[in-house]
Amino acid sequence: MCRDWLAGLRLNLRPAYSRVFATAEKTMSHWNMLTLVGKDRPGIVASLTTALFEAGCNLGEASMIRLGNCFTVMMMVDSGRDAAGLRQLLAPVVAELQLVLHVDAIDAELHQRPLPDVCIVVHGADRAGIVSEVTTRAAQAGLNILDLESDVAGSDDKPIYILQIQGVAGQGLEAIAAALAPLQAEGVKVDVRPVDTLIG
Secondary structure, rough: OHHHHHEEEEEEHHHHHHHHHHHHHHOOOEEEEEEEEEEEEOOHHHHHHHHHHHHHOEEEEEEEEEOOOOEEEEEEEOOOOOOOHHHHHHHHHHHOOOOOEEEEEEEOOOOOOOOOOOOEEEEOOOOHHHHHHHHHHHHOOEEEEEEEEEEEEEOOOOOHHHHHHHEEEEOOOHHHHHHHHHHHHHOEEEEEEOOOOOOO
């Protein structure tokens, strides 16, 4: 529900974003994608964003999540600096928090994220190859993945793998459902459903 609300909000705000940032984007020439990984602890986001803010950086889209005992960050940053300059700027924070930093120059293309129209939920006994098999079959049926999350539930002796994917069904939901149907015979439960975007 939270993601549906957020998708609707993005849809409503997209025209406004385009007007407000159109002039600014023309002058921004040093967009970089920052990827950081480190052991989870309080203050990672605060320390990173404060350092960037105090240096006059502009933040674009970002994704931050805990995976296992690690916290992962991906954020688009325009700073007027190249990759080396950003590494130097964040070096004190990276050292203090024991993070691994990777910087890539990118074209910003802000506010152009496509909205998902399909959600796929897969769960079954944990085994090697589930993600590969599901995503390969779905890709062949025209799926463009926008977001993928996975987790292992159940118990140590009977683990259950849970996979949730949101994306754009280029050939329709029926094609994806048909492509994933054979997995049911292998004891993997698959649910393919449309994403209802809340607007207003």
